[in-house]
Amino acid sequence: MKFKSVLLLGLGLGSLASSAVAQMPEPMPAHVQKFLQQQVGSWDCTVQVMTLPDAPPLEFKGVMNCEMVLGNQFLMQEFYAKMPETFGGGVFEGYGLDGWEHQRRTSVGVWMESTPNTVFEANNGEVSEDGMNRISFIEAVDPLTGAKVKKKGVHRLNGQDEMTYTESSMDENGEEAVSLNILFQRRKEAAKWEKAKSFVAPDAGVKKFLEHSLGRWKTNMAINPAGTDMEFMIEGETHFQLVCQGRYVLGHFRGRMPQEFGGMPYEGFSFDVANGEERGLSGMWIDSQPGNGLNLWKGQVTKDGKVAHSKYEPREGAPGRRGEYYLDGPTKMRYLGFVAHGEEGDHLEMTATYERLPEKAKF
Secondary structure, three states: OOOEEEEEEOOOOOOOEEEEEEEOOOOOOHHHHHHHHOOOEEEEEEEEEOOOOOOOOEEEEEEEEEEEEOOOOEEEEEEEEEOOHHHOOOEEEEEEEEEEEOOOOEEEEEEEEOOOOOOOEEEEEEEOOOOOEEEEEEEEEOOOOOOEEEEEEEEEEOOOOEEEEEEEEEOOOOOEEEEEEEEEEEOOOOOOOOOOOOOOOOOHHHHHHHHHHOEEEEEEEEEOOOOOOOOEEEEEEEEEEEEOOOOEEEEEEEEEOOHHHOOOEEEEEEEEEEOOOOOEEEEEEEEOOOOEOOEEEEEEEOOOOOEEEEEEOOOOOOOOEEEEEEEOOOOEEEEEEEEEOHHHOEEEEEEEEEEEEOOOOOO
């Protein structure tokens, strides 16, 4: 067993499921690791937003903290800015994750922000062999029109203490128009700001469902991979908190694999947000298993806010997956993860139970 590992895919809010017993994937390429590691630290940011073609860009200042997370498999970015009156004032927060997906052999990332009517902006791209530049391609939804848009991002590291990011919109002919420029200059100390204390959601059911999860939970997961006679347990804790000015709920799971799989630490992040559809919910799961990449899903919450159903976006070569989440009173939650298993139908491969703990998680 020493050459094998359980590859895990998240199937819901702060939950995990085993997809297969497979060979351990190759580690993240050295040049990708170098690109991510060089960004660790805190940065002062000068942001320029292009509006009209002949108008000067609108500019504002912000700060960003970056750290490696999930066993150094992803770079987490937290951005904060007090917006000028030209942008309507208020506070803007963004949350990003960049890493590596083994299956597609590509650099992947996702961006979330406090802007209303936006959800996950996933991207994939390529890092230069010297680990100093990354070109990414982004598929997003225009928050004003609801139309799908394509964008290109160019991220350059100019030594240890400066980097730039340029984002361009792309039309159907591939023509590019710069829409965003950011200059990052390294700070000596990490930036701090006050986080939101209440969840923002237009739907009462979604709001009730996600607010219920906030806090610290003892988490037990029973895993039964489809097509095997294997069963095992993962125990740990999950801490759910608000990010992006209360638009998203971040779940952070920390536990340990069973001894038969080496007893290694295991971590995962979930992000959940109201997606603007009736009782609609969108989410994402990433974990510390090398090369697992990003796993996105969409779902719906019942009117009473006590049950949520989710379905994962299909991934090449992987079976379909769905999940069911139940709020079993003020101190308990439960998650069931299913995987499509041929003619046998859906197989229950993971059951997770959550029991509320009295104190905040101390990771």
